[in-house]
Amino acid sequence: MTRLARAAGRLADGSSTLARRTGARLAAWVARARRDDLDGWRAALGCWLRLALLTLGLYLLWRLVRFLPALLWLLSAGWIAAAWRAGRAPSPEAPEEAPPVPHVEAVRRLLLDVMGDASRVHLRTVLAHLQEHGQWEGRKVADLRAHLARLQVPVSRSVKVAGVPTWGVRRRDLEAPSPADPQEASTAPSTAA
Template sequence: MSRLARAAGRLADGSVTVRRRLGARLAAWVARGRRHDLTGWRAALGCWLRIAILLLGLYALWRLVRAIPNLMWLISAGWTIAAWRAGKASADAVKEEAEGGPSGATPPLDRKAVRTLLLTLMGDGSGVHLRTVLTHLQQHPPTAALTAAWKVPDLRARLVALQIPVDRGVKVAGVPTWGVRRRDLEAPSPTAAGEPSTEASTDA
């Protein structure tokens, strides 16, 4: 592959990464507008307000670019720099995977650490939505880069692989959707439940 083709591939991969990260951050920012102390349409007012702010910002940017067309050069340069930097990380990950290193497709999620995070996000509640968990993972390193392109089904699959029970009817602030319940999380894991008791073995 020529140097020009490698550079083009790096920019293309970086652009996809930047787009996904930007989309995930905007979606997370909108989701944080939901009021968990309210129910129904009142709880979502904050989300709709943030969506309106985003649309207003896009309209203002469009009007500004129409008034000053040369501004597109600055926007394009900024995007290209961000894509070039993001493309380097993507290329390094591909190289590491080709050399037999750890793959970025399987993040090192530890069951104990995930369980602790879930309980922390629950606070005093009885459960937590997977969307809330995913938003937290995408906003905090070191999981932010690993989970930038994840959707709720991706997170659900990882939790199931870690033997963490998930349910589609978990209610938080009166809204039922995919999530994890405290009572399921605090129950013994199937592996632990299936292990023979040491005490029983000793008595025998």
């Protein structure tokens, strides 16, 4: 592979990664506007407002570029620089390690923290929380559901929050003992008298 082909591949990979990250962050930002204390179309008004703001921002950017075409060079240079950084290959000295698998109890605590005082939480809310904190970017609810299933965390299909049923977890399922955790048997002799 030539040097030019490697550079083009790095830019293409970085651009793809950057587009995926940006899309995931914008989608998470829009999803966070959903109100769980309301139901029906009122719960989604915040999402629609944020979508309208994004559309307005893109329109204004388009109008600005039409008015000042030289601005496109600056925007393109910024995108290329960000794509170059995002497409950086891992260094050969440090082999890429598999991410550590979190302990089941740490995942349960996270789910309970996201749940707060409620008795249930949707997986899309958990995913938005994770993405807000720089984790699970570019992933979907189905990925989170599969990950929780591998950890044997109970996930239900029809969890209702604010009258909307979808994939989620219930507090009563999280507080039950995990099938993955071994039962501690007492090895001390019985001292019944």
